[in-house]
Amino acid sequence: MPDLKLLEAEPTQAERDAIDAVAGVADPFSDRVARSRPRRHLLLPALRAAQRRVGWVTPGALGYASRRLEVPPADAYGVATFYALIALEERPAEVLHVCTDLSCKLAGAEVPPGAHPSPCLGLCERAPASMRTIAGPEPREEQIPPTSPLLPQTSGLKLLRRIAEGNDPESPPAEFAALERARELGPERVLELVKASPLLGRGGAAFPTGVKWEAVARQPAKPHYLVCNADESEPGTFKDRVLMEQDPFGLIESMAIAMYATGCEKGFVYVRAEYPLAHERLQHAIDVSGFDIELRIGAGAYVCGEETALFQSIEGYRGEPRNKPPFPVEVGLFGKPTVVNNVETLLNVPHILLEDDPRDTRLFCVSGNVARPGLYELELGTPLSELLELAGAEPPKAVLMGGAAGSFLRPDQLDLPLSFEGAREAGTTLGSGVVIVYGEDADLVDAVLRIAEFFRDESCGQCVPCRIGTVRQEEALHRLASGRTQGDEIAVLADLTQVMRDASICGLGQTAANAVDSAIHNLGVLA
Amino acid sequence: MKITIDGVTTDVQEGSTILDAARQMGIDTPTLCYGDTLTPVNVCRVCVVEVERSRALVPACSRKVEEGMVVHTDSERVRTSRRLVMELLGSAVDLSTAPEALAYIERYEAKPDRFGPDSLTVAQAVKVDNELYVRDYSKCILCYKCVEACGVDHQNTFAITVAGRGFGAHISTELDVPLPESACVYCGNCVAVCPTGALMAKSEFDLREAGEWREEEQAEVDTVCPYCGVGCNLTLHVQDDAIVKVTSPDDHDVTRGNLCIKGRFGYRYVQTRKPA
Numbered sequence: 001m002p003d004l005k006l007l008e009a010e011p012t013q014a015e016r017d018a019i020d021a022v023a024g025v026a027d028p029f030s031d032r033v034a035r036s037r038p039r040r041h042l043l044l045p046a047l048r049a050a051q052r053r054v055g056w057v058t059p060g061a062l063g064y065a066s067r068r069l070e071v072p073p074a075d076a077y078g079v080a081t082f083y084a085l086i087a088l089e090e091r092p093a094e095v096l097h098v099c100t101d102l103s104c105k106l107a108g109a110e111v112p113p114g115a116h117p118s119p120c121l122g123l124c125e126r127a128p129a130s131m132r133t134i135a136g137p138e139p140r141e142e143q144i145p146p147t148s149p150l151l152p153q154t155s156g157l158k159l160l161r162r163i164a165e166g167n168d169p170e171s172p173p174a175e176f177a178a179l180e181r182a183r184e185l186g187p188e189r190v191l192e193l194v195k196a197s198p199l200l201g202r203g204g205a206a207f208p209t210g211v212k213w214e215a216v217a218r219q220p221a222k223p224h225y226l227v228c229n230a231d232e233s234e235p236g237t238f239k240d241r242v243l244m245e246q247d248p249f250g251l252i253e254s255m256a257i258a259m260y261a262t263g264c265e266k267g268f269v270y271v272r273a274e275y276p277l278a279h280e281r282l283q284h285a286i287d288v289s290g291f292d293i294e295l296r297i298g299a300g301a302y303v304c305g306e307e308t309a310l311f312q313s314i315e316g317y318r319g320e321p322r323n324k325p326p327f328p329v330e331v332g333l334f335g336k337p338t339v340v341n342n343v344e345t346l347l348n349v350p351h352i353l354l355e356d357d358p359r360d361t362r363l364f365c366v367s368g369n370v371a372r373p374g375l376y377e378l379e380l381g382t383p384l385s386e387l388l389e390l391a392g393a394e395p396p397k398a399v400l401m402g403g404a405a406g407s408f409l410r411p412d413q414l415d416l417p418l419s420f421e422g423a424r425e426a427g428t429t430l431g432s433g434v435v436i437v438y439g440e441d442a443d444l445v446d447a448v449l450r451i452a453e454f455f456r457d458e459s460c461g462q463c464v465p466c467r468i469g470t471v472r473q474e475e476a477l478h479r480l481a482s483g484r485t486q487g488d489e490i491a492v493l494a495d496l497t498q499v500m501r502d503a504s505i506c507g508l509g510q511t512a513a514n515a516v517d518s519a520i521h522n523l524g525v526l527a
Numbered sequence: 528m529k530i531t532i533d534g535v536t537t538d539v540q541e542g543s544t545i546l547d548a549a550r551q552m553g554i555d556t557p558t559l560c561y562g563d564t565l566t567p568v569n570v571c572r573v574c575v576v577e578v579e580r581s582r583a584l585v586p587a588c589s590r591k592v593e594e595g596m597v598v599h600t601d602s603e604r605v606r607t608s609r610r611l612v613m614e615l616l617g618s619a620v621d622l623s624t625a626p627e628a629l630a631y632i633e634r635y636e637a638k639p640d641r642f643g644p645d646s647l648t649v650a651q652a653v654k655v656d657n658e659l660y661v662r663d664y665s666k667c668i669l670c671y672k673c674v675e676a677c678g679v680d681h682q683n684t685f686a687i688t689v690a691g692r693g694f695g696a697h698i699s700t701e702l703d704v705p706l707p708e709s710a711c712v713y714c715g716n717c718v719a720v721c722p723t724g725a726l727m728a729k730s731e732f733d734l735r736e737a738g739e740w741r742e743e744e745q746a747e748v749d750t751v752c753p754y755c756g757v758g759c760n761l762t763l764h765v766q767d768d769a770i771v772k773v774t775s776p777d778d779h780d781v782t783r784g785n786l787c788i789k790g791r792f793g794y795r796y797v798q799t800r801k802p803a
Contacts, residue, residue, distance in 0.1 A: 461692050464571055475646060503584050
């Protein structure tokens with residue numbers, strides 16, 4: 001695009017090298033050659049590389065990335081400003097991001113001077129947690145605390161069994177048995193088996209996986225893509241992190257099976273930026289096993305867990321959800337038929353093919369006021385009370401199910417069976433398997449205000465109900481909490497709940513009032 | 528194909544939207560971010576309708592009709608969402624020069640002040656950084672139309688973008704530089720599609736500031752642009768025998784409302800008299 005007006009600032013050599021490492025070495029004739037494929041999809045990786053090198057995205061780096069990738073500078077600026085972890089103002093090479101979200105708040109999180117508050121870092125079992133980003137010639141990110149006891153539960157495991165048995169996440173298994181089995185069976189038979197299984201998506205929406213796979217497999221448009229949605233950012237969720245960190249080969253194998261069954265040319269695994277160990281181990285597993293899978297890393301945006309926002313992000317655009325229909329099975333990544341599956345969902349597939357464990361289990365991320373926080377795996381239908389007992393929960397005054405987009409339960413509702421139907425009947429959701437326990441001394445008003453703040457921060461800003469509704473929701477809650485009420489807050493909140501649920505573009509806006517609504521109407525908090 | 532809107536079954540062409548079908552039936556559906564010449568972005572959500580068997584409401588402007596679809600455009604749910612959308616917009620944005628938005632507030636009995644006097648707004652200083660048009664983002668409802676017009680829908684200049692996120696999302700040039708330092712070519716096609724007066728020709732802005740903008744007295748005169756051979760249609764807005772603004776009709780096959788800097792802003796020679 002030689003006629004684009006470009007930024008005048010020049011990058012430093014270090015920035016140039018960092019961006020070239022993503023975009024390829026600059027070709028002196030590049031502006032005279034028509035490109036066969038646009039390279040805008042490399043924008044976020046290029047901005048990330050520049051920032052990891054010098055600590056922030058300078059005007060020179062932004063201009064150079066737009067020039068190399070042929071993206072208008074204004075567009076590149078729009079993308080860079082979308083992501084919370086991309087800095088466009090100078091800051092130190094080392095930055096501490098302190099989680100102030102639900103579980104860490106319960107554990108007394110405090111943001112020291114100079115540190116940045118952060119939404120949930122997915123380290124809830126280690127609360128209070130933080131992450132340090134260190135820019136330089138050898139950039140790295142550190143999770144703090146760096147480790148936690150691996151699994152609090154040792155028996156009855158299916159997806160977590162390999163991890164409990166102490167597999168080495170850095171060495172490949174002797175064979176990919178389930179993939180071999182898939183190749184023996186052929187794609188059609190694999191589709192049949194997955195369709196016949198009870199497997200429902202584990203990312204929150206609980207859509208039948210086999211139905212999704214078949215829909216993509218049958219699409220005449222080519223190529224097909226597989227996207228593993230590993231952007232788990234729902235406050236309180238850390239299951240996919242544990243799976244990726246401890247069983248990366250399992251995930252890569254599961255993705256290879258999905259690609260084989262649905263005729264996907266290429267797979268992407270999109271992992272949130274806050275999971276450095278997962279990046280490292282997945283990249284290693286991909287390199288060692290040689291499947292056509294690409295690791296993509298986010299940059300701090302909860303909304304990118306919404307599948308179409310995730311496509312936008314991979315394609316180098318702002319992570320703004322698309323309107324559906326068309327659905328991803330028809331028009332997905334790069335406009336092509338796309339299978340999108342959550343990490344936990346995919347890791348169920350090998351067990352279906354190997355028929356080694358018929359139980360339908362589900363992972364639960366337990367944190368808050370419990371003695372043994374961590375990842376649990378239970379058969380669907382197990383009562384919630386049993387999970388709370390396993391985790392050594394204090395007698396709760398409330399339990400938040402499903403994270404910020406989920407809802408609060410009262411102490412008398414804890415018998416509910418942990419199944420999709422059981423949750424629905426109790427007016428809640430299993431969502432991404434979040435269970436946060438609020439003990440007798442917990443401050444529920446504080447939790448509700450934090451949830452409202454979270455959605456206001458994470459709204460992409462595209463549609464009116466969510467962009468302004470999440471602000472008005474937070475304002476009304478603050479008026480109630482401070483006692484300076486207008487007298488009509490409950491009615492205002494009810495209206496906001498309705499318009500966000502009914503008229504928002506995506507699931508973020510549609511669920512942004514769920515937990516608040518349940519706190520008011522189910523728990524009586526601020527009512 | 529056959530669809531039913533508000534109890535009336537009708538034949539509509541495949542590929543049309545619910546909005547097309549509703550208009551065909553004479554149902555007045557409110558729209559703000561929709562433009563006849565632009566790709567629908569369906570972000571304002573004021574056009575939402577209820578489609579049976581759909582969990583959430585759907586935007587009429589972009590949802591394609593399907594055989595047997597049953598649509599309600601004036602149900603309680605629809606009216607509530609449309610009212611709330613207008614209350615939210617009215618509470619955050621200065622709609623004083625947005626006649627359509629003001630009409631929808633009245634139509635849906637919206638009360639934008641119900642959220643209280645301390646509600647966060649997008650109020651900010653007007654950006655006057657060139658002689659041709661001003662940007663008053665206190666009046667911006669973030670409909671994306673200007674970005675679309677500057678980008679692939681019309682002009683392919685890509686001078687502006689949506690930057691930031693959430694309530695902080697806003698229209699910006701790269702690094703928020705003033706327009707003269709940006710890629711802007713002053714075609715003014717963004718001004719033409721702006722539904723709220725956030726983007727306004729400087730001539731109009733100055734007259735409004737001076738209290739001399741009298742739209743009801745203005746005559747509209749259609750003519751052809753005198754500059755090049757393309758022959759774009761111009762609509763001259765004339766007040767007190769002087770051109771105060773130039774637009775171009777949306778329904779023209781060639782220009783679809785678009786002009787270049789000369790056609791839209793280069794009219795002053797008409798009324799510059801030789802000094803005696």
